[in-house]
Amino acid sequence: MNTPYQNDSSDWATTTKALGWIIPDWPAPDNVNAVSTTRNGGRSAAPFDSLNLGDHVGDNERDVAANRQRVGDLLQLPTEPLWLEQVHGTVVSGMDASSGYPKADASVAFKAGQVSIIMTADCLPVLFCDRAGTRVASAHAGWRGLCDGVLEKTLAQMECDASDILVWLGPAIGA
Template sequence: MDSPERDQWLWPDWHPHPAVRAAVTTRAGNISPKPWNGFNLGLNCGDQPARVEQARHCVEKHLDADHPVAWLWQVHGKRVIRAGEQDSEADGVWTDQQRWPCVVLTADCLPVLLARTDGTAVAAVHAGWRGLQAGIVGEGLASIAPNGEPVSAWLGPAICGKCYQVGDEVYRAFVDSNAAFKPAFQKDATPHHWRFSVAHAAMIELAALGVTDVQGGDLCTACDLNRFYSYRKEGETGRFASLIWLDEGS
């Protein structure tokens, strides 16, 4: 079993503040066999827990943080917790403490990393279509910027609008609540279906919430199976991590 090196991860070219750090793991590594082949960090996708824990230990070793990574048990909701809370059933986590990595796991859903531009707080949010429509991004923002302090966002790898087919129920869930979401959908050749860009929808939501500095959103999990997991493309598969934390500014 081979663990990945740090240079096999994705390090976003995103610099909201000198104290903010971010990373995205990839499939690089040889800890889990097929169908999770590579570096699976998800405990709820059928892989052996011992292998997942080994992979998670590798992440923590590479980060060498003061606190353990704030792993979540994600449920496609909108609850956001503070790192260190005992009840980890949530889809977002935030911290204002240095060297306490916040993380979300995905395999098509959109990871949204949020950072106050004064470098005092960060959050990681898991935005599948249900969580996004329910307001998970707003919950993440309220956690780190309750008084509307400036925030920058980075959108991680997620299934793109060309690859993601959804039904009328998803279209109606968004557009009936806010017509501004219409540009995130394109009519599909299949009747009563649409192609949906969750990244575009997140950009619309962030703009409505006053976040003007939004970067990323151009990496597709289904188009890049060499680096990322895609549940829609593969079925049973693993999960990769998008992490954000605070360090000493430089």
Template sequence: MTINNNVLVPDWLAPKNIHALTTLRTGGVSTGCYASLNLATHVGDDLNAVTQNRNIIRETLALPAEPVWLQQVHSNIAVNAAEVTSLPQADASYSHAANIVCTVMTADCLPLLVCSSDGECVAAIHAGWKGLLDGIITNTITAMQADNLLVWLGPAIGLGCFEVGTEVREAFVEKSAHFANAFKPQGDRWLANIYQLARVELNTLGIDKIYGGDFCTVTEHERFYSYRRDKETGRMATLIWRT
């Protein structure tokens, strides 16, 4: 991975016309628990500060357009970012058009970036365990209608920090026995590997060019926001577009 200008740049073999990054929590104007590059308007931060932060990333990263923001609700809905005119309730967006900035926000949930090997199609996915269970990855990949996909797994909660109840594990294993290896016992609960859950789904779809997946938003507190760690906190953005 490469870190510069307060962003994390994926280390993957994407085509040269694919541009992708995750913002870190540094480099903005928000204060207190939102310090400093919070990009979310729904977490209680001063909206003027969020607007300034969004202007900062648009200008310093030379984005070709305003990011296509989503109202994320842990759904399995993916939208065509080129057709978005408001703030849709969705947890993924994709685009075949150039200079459309597909964007998701996270602070422990898993952001996935997807592109086709020919550089013609991109997608950004927000995947908490509910979205993973309900098929947000599969629905997005299906909607893209593209072959030979590459996927980057961005910063999310690490294995040692993601404790879930037995009912969560049982729901995944009922869906597919392949998910069982993504859980380790922790007393009467389980530690879930959100990266492995995503890999299982992607492998089922025939995708094996998978990169990233070695971060922990909870323990890397200087780089990342974490809802599980701090409760009241900001959000990073993970963006992808093609030129």
């Protein structure tokens, strides 16, 4: 899971470091927190062990729900994230999706307390925020999405000057 979100608390930093989760080293404003989880800290059994957050890969639904709850609790997320049904495309979802899991590979949040989240395995997680910390976004950038413009579409949905946007590239598989 890779997420930027607006929150005034950073108490979770100690816990996330102990789990081996990655806290981005980027110049985001203090009210924007971000983290990239690893497989550590969950309850899923092999081969999903242990912190599987994807409910689309055949893992036990209760374990996935418990893992998602654990992440929310540890990070003190202010709201429930909008979980996406990622499809290796270029659709960018707003945080006002009415029901279910929108088919999208990026999300953009404009209100304080909204959590923009994406999941990756070997694809590139890309986190965005504006310099004021009033807009955050995250994109799941696989090769198809990169070629087709998921990052450009995410930037366009942020509705601000590109010069005002900060970006963090998370861990991904390389060639």
